Amino acid sequence: MSIIVTGAAGFIGFHLSKQLLALGYHVIGIDNLNEYYDAALKKDRLKLLETNANFTFHKMDLANQEEVHSLFKKHSINIVIHLAAQAGVRYSLTHPHSYVHSNLLGFLNILEGCRQFPVEHLIYASSSSVYGANTKTPFSEKDPVDHPVSLYAASKKANELMAHTYSHLYDIPTTGLRFFTVYGPWGRPDMAYYSFTRDIIQGNPINVFNHGDMSRDFTFIDDIVDGIVKLLHRPPKRQDEWNRKKPEPNSSYAPYKLYNIGNNNPIKLLDFIQTLEEKIGKKAEKVFLPMQPGDVKITYADITDLQSDVGFSPSTALEKGLESFVDWYKEYHLKE
Template identity: 65%
Template sequence: MPRKVLVTGAAGFIGYHLSQRLLARGDAVVGIDNLNDYYEVGLKQARLARLEGQAGFRFRRLDLADRAAVAELFAEGGFDVVVNLAAQAGVRYSLENPAAYIDSNLVGFGNVLEGCRQGGVKHLVYASSSSVYGANTRMPFSTHDNVDHPVSLYAASKKANELMAHSYSHLFGLPCTGLRFFTVYGPWGRPDMAYFSFTRKILAGEPIPVFNHGQMQRDFTYIDDIVEGIVRVMEHIPSPDPVWSGDAPDPASSYAPYRVYNIGNNQPVALLHFIETLEQALGRKAQLELLPFQPGDVQATYADINDLEQAVGFRPATPLADGLARFVAWYRDYYR
């Protein structure tokens, strides 16, 4: 019998790519998504259309904040593994519409946790974010460091997910693994991400907004590396850490079946260098509009991925130039 996996946010960027990978290896995938209009719905529908044509995939349009609908889904499901990628994304948008983050990232995630408990799910893998590091400045960011100073509601909601997951691991023995993603990019990506909007504006001959006058660094991580990390972690069900101590509590593990890992390229790139690499892939020069630092942003992200490598034997390694070239090729094809 194929393993049955629930992927929330299946019409999203990472959810689409993960679903493709799971279907290719023979898993049965149930994908859910509310297809909201945070960014162009047509792109989500195009991703979904490519999934729905495959054997082993079933889709349900569903909002995780709908408690009754989520409870019904899990009661019918019989899921072996749940990968929760559905969330209201975006740092700056959380300043404009905080309620969306409360509904999706807190209420919705609570419903997923309860569904996993009631449904006897063997492993919950869920998306956290590098944004949880907030005001931390010690680099590289380590899952063993305290992350109690978020600088956006989005970041706070992701930190809350980690805490909520731990409570379910402690109370009900639900194995939970949180993955802190670092600036994911690639084909079929999110139009609200900088690399996507930069590409659109460069091709249109429009200036691109560059915040903090370009003095930012990001640990850009190619989508295939993210998916490889998720798939390997799915197989690595956490167990209680026998050396965990309440006298010196380690945030990355627990006496409960709970772990948190970073997934990043482990090579932070200056934003201006990123733009130069994108220019080379496009064969066009960018017009830069240098702007001040924005509320909710962080100066730099840089992932310590030693724990991920030790646990599942994997380190992201796709060079930025290769990843951007693949994205640009997809972009030109998709948008003609």
């Protein structure tokens, strides 16, 4: 069985590809290796994947319609897992066009590939950012998400709408995953836990936004990968009994489904920093700043549906997850 993983050199894509290869799948990895963050880290991830004969890599910009079409035509694809995207809330404030190019046009080309060369299941990355101005917690997929507070969030909401359109028109089974603050070894340097670790070790101050009054549903990478693997062969089916008079936004009459995938346990930012300090063995110098535009005060996933449908159960405690990350960081960055 062949699975396309877009963003295979990225954080989640790397870990997922590694697990799929261990399970015996043939993985076709796609990435454009852009320099949103250090491309050397992406290349080092790829080196590990390329040691497996069942891994095939294509460097590609998914916004290139002809290249994406040729890829689908060349390979017999069973499942597509679309993780490639221009990430980052704050970056969207200064580079808005990147989000249209990657997150909208790139996703459209993936949808067209799945239409022209039918696949069993398209799983794609959405984000907890879609909850935007919502304040009712935990965030539920049954709640409306019509008030994004960043262009990044708006692009992910758009992906969900685009996926539903293709599920409706072309009967493509699509599953969207709203990720909640994923962390772990080989992570993204633009994420706070990564930059905190670097700055604490180097003795630099760390910026703590909203004066520390924030909480995040930190989710360890192994738990995320486990959830995605559980969904591989569980494509959504048409639901003729779906209530159009009282439509729930996370499901449909079409083969379409949305899930939160998080830890269901928000951690206060200052508690998170304290745990990180303990794992590093060094105190942080904190600079308290106001809330940044586009940020939200809390993320908190209701994972009832994913638990019920596939038995998803995140099991990695923050202490264990951060210890794993810090150990990897020191080995990767501080090696002699």
